[in-house]
Amino acid sequence: MATTRRELLGGLAVGAGALAAGPAGAQERLTAESLDCAGGVFGVDYTGEEIEQMLIGLDDWADSMARFRAIDQPNTLQPATVFDPRLPGVAYDLPESGISLRSDGSSAMPVSDADIAFSPAWQQSAWLRNGQITSRRLTEIYLSRIERFSGELECFITVTPDIALAQADEADAAFARGEVAGPLQGLPYAMKDIIDIAGIRSTWGATPFQDRIAEETATVAANLRAAGAVLLGKSTSGAIAYNDLWFDGLTRNPWNTDEGSSGSSAGSASAVAAGLASFAIGTETLGSIISPSHRCGATGLRPTFGRVSRAGAMALCWSLDKIGPITRDVTDTGLVLAAINGSDPKDASSSDSAFGIDWSTDPSSFRVGYIPEIMENAAEPDRAAMQAVRDLGCELVEISLPELPYGALSTILQVEAAAAFEELTLSGRDDDLRWQEPRAWPNTWRRARLNSAVDFVNVDRFRRDVCQMMHSVFEDCDVIIGPNFAASMLLITNFTGHPSLILRSGFTERTLNPLTASGAERQEETFRMPYGSSLWAPLFREDRLILLGRAIQDRLGVANERPEAFS
The missing domain is CATH 3.90.1300.10 (Amidase signature (AS) domain)
Known part of the structure; x- marks a missing residue:
């Protein structure tokens, strides 16, 4: 099991309702006990038999995620999924192009x-x-x-x-x-x-x-x-x-x-x-x-x-x-x-x-x-x-x-921000930020890693x-x-x-x-x-x-x- 906060955060996967490995060698193989504990975090309840089935292949997946996190993803790299506020089939009314100055711009200029x-x-x-x-x-x-x-x-x-x-x-x-x-x-x-x-x-x-x-x-x-x-x-x-x-x-x-x-x-x-x-x-x-x-x-x-x-x-x-x-x-x-x-x-x-x-x-x-x-x-x-x-x-x-439940929308911000600055979280450099409170970014990003990908999509x-x-x-x-x-x-x-x-x-x-x-x-x-x-x-x-x-x-x-x- 993970023994430090960094190892735990490196291993908590968004999705799959399970713990995944962080950096190679950072933690032991996944166990039924760890998956059962993770179920409480994600709000799901699996039987012992279901957990045993889930274990099959998860170690390989965890190793794959560890290799994936080694890839450099700069802040400039945009996701493939793009939000568009425009609704399908709606013809939006746009203003005519062009703007001029106000007509009352000829007043005397002050001295001060x-x-x-x-x-x-x-x-x-x-x-x-x-x-x-x-x-x-x-x-x-x-x-x-x-x-x-x-x-x-x-x-x-x-x-x-x-x-x-x-x-x-x-x-x-x-x-x-x-x-x-x-x-x-x-x-x-x-x-x-x-x-x-x-x-x-x-x-x-x-x-x-x-x-x-x-x-x-x-x-x-x-x-x-x-x-x-x-x-x-x-x-x-x-x-x-x-x-x-x-x-x-x-x-x-x-x-x-x-x-x-x-x-x-x-x-x-x-x-x-x-x-x-x-x-x-x-x-x-x-x-x-x-x-x-x-x-x-x-x-x-x-x-x-x-x-x-x-x-x-x-x-x-x-x-x-x-x-x-x-x-x-x-x-x-x-x-x-x-x-x-x-x-x-x-x-x-x-x-x-x-x-x-x-x-x-x-x-x-x-x-x-x-x-x-x-x-x-x-x-x-x-x-x-x-x-x-x-x-x-x-x-x-x-x-x-x-x-x-409009407040659920904030999940999107928390997860995207955690992804944008994952390196700070996993490296520990989030501790260098001056603001360290429960609602500050370092804690928000750590907590975001416990969000279920299924919940994220549904939000x-x-x-x-x-x-x-x-x-x-x-x-x-x-x-x-x-x-x-x-x-x-x-x-x-x-x-x-x-x-x-x-x-x-x-x-x-x-x-x-x-x-x-x-x-x-x-x-x-x-x-x-x-x-x-x-x-x-x-x-x-x-x-x-x-x-x-x-x-x-x-x-x-x-x-x-x-x-x-x-x-």
């Missing part, structure tokens, strides 16, 4: 560097095109603010001033020639550190990879470069895209630096909210754009699964990972998505889907779904966002979700059922509004691939146990903190989210307030 830094990206873009500011000056403003504030926020792992200034000069030269690649030209941005840019550290926020230098540039970074955006540096990510704790710090919330910014797009949300970039790129597997945007008072757009290529980004869960923008203004999310949208043969899950926004569309024509019992008990900012929808004249539609089948359910819900409405984390909507729509927008809807009083510099908790204090609400739309209809979200934002008038310490 801080006022310029906190201005929406669409407004900065207008100033750049009108010659009211140069990309170099805008970039220098942000680099100065990064130098001044990023240490306190712990929101950048790598700053690239030389690259930024060179790219800004290129943008200015293109403007001088009358060449405009698009609305992002000359705008400085931050890239989440799990996305590769050749020659620059891409640490994945994790101790085992803290010295990793990217060899190739991710598709999303190449698309932003083609759009003329200016790279300021790599923003922090929670280790292996979880939480706000990374190998050398804890990314802070600009509204209260005694608490973390949430994660895992921790640095992207913190930097944007503190006015350290025009926009940032984040990723989401299960809440990593929505959660830090909520915590930091930013705006985040999680696109439809497959709309934005993940090629060159760290893979955590191949059937869930998504890349999207984090901004200060709803309009800006559309400008960024237009630049990074597009199919890519390097990403097996990539879809060829048009994206555009017709700003003349009146969002009051939308049917907006809501769950009555959720909104009745929602926080005040959520109710304010709902009232804004009502005041716009939208048709409100009551919806409901069937009571189903995947249930996922298809949930996709069909959400498709039916959206037959009755164009957009859904609600609290970010209520009614399992964040979990459900991540697994069904539906897009989501979070925007600031107000402020709440939150009671916290702030952390001291040593990490110890101080006495409870109450703070005024930003609060976000979510919108969800059918597959590929991010345009509806942005149009309605912009109208809600303009009506609520709470998006422009800044964190005082960074103003």
Whole structure:
């Protein structure tokens, strides 16, 4: 029998309801006793005769698995089975291609560097095109603010001033020639550190990879470069895209630096909210754009699964990972998505889907779904966002979700992530990660190896059922509004691939146990903190989210307030 945790984890097989060998010689041959014990783990009960039959051939299978695990499977290797959120036989309604700037972009530029830094990206873009500011000056403003504030926020792992200034000069030269690649030209941005840019550290926020230098540039970074955006540096990510704790710090919330910014797009949300970039790129597997945007008072757009290529980004869960923008203004999310949208043969899950926004569309024509019992008990900012929808004249539609075991879907994330980082588990390098709690990755990956492959497949089948359910819900409405984390909507729509927008809807009083510099908790204090609400739309209809979200934002008038310490 296995005598150590590593040998046991190396031997627990996903599937077959049995123990399999780890590295050759790591454990003795399988016995009836070991199979009987394994049955309790997998929730099955076999007779003694059945167990004796199961033993036949299992040693050979275990040896085969041991040889298989010796094969190198890099993080870039994608599974042969590819998730597609689109249902067979459904013709999806896509927006018309093309997006323009807002027509109200000709206002006078403020004198204060801080006022310029906190201005929406669409407004900065207008100033750049009108010659009211140069990309170099805008970039220098942000680099100065990064130098001044990023240490306190712990929101950048790598700053690239030389690259930024060179790219800004290129943008200015293109403007001088009358060449405009698009609305992002000359705008400085931050890239989440799990996305590769050749020659620059891409640490994945994790101790085992803290010295990793990217060899190739991710598709999303190449698309932003083609759009003329200016790279300021790599923003922090929670280790292996979880939480706000990374190998050398804890990314802070600009509204209260005694608490973390949430994660895992921790640095992207913190930097944007503190006015350290025009926009940032984040990723989401299960809440990593929505959660830090909520915590930091930013705006985040999680696109439809497959709309934005993940090629060159760290893979955590191949059937869930998504890349999207984090901004200060709803309009800006559309400008960024237009630049990074597009199919890519390097990403097996990539879809060829048009994206555009017709700003003349009146969002009051939308049917907006809501769950009555959720909104009745929602926080005040959520109710304010709902009232804004009502005041716009939208048709409100009551919806409901069937009571189903949605939590089972998380099995897919746990198992895929454990497969993506199996080497850390089997080698023991998972112990090098800073976060070591029952819900942290090291323990989640170990536990995932006890999942039955039969259960995993059946959960995947249930996922298809949930996709069909959400498709039916959206037959009755164009957009859904609600609290970010209520009614399992964040979990459900991540697994069904539906897009989501979070925007600031107000402020709440939150009671916290702030952390001291040593990490110890101080006495409870109450703070005024930003609060976000979510919108969800059918597959590929991010345009509806942005149009309605912009109208809600303009009506609520709470998006422009800044964190005082960074103003």
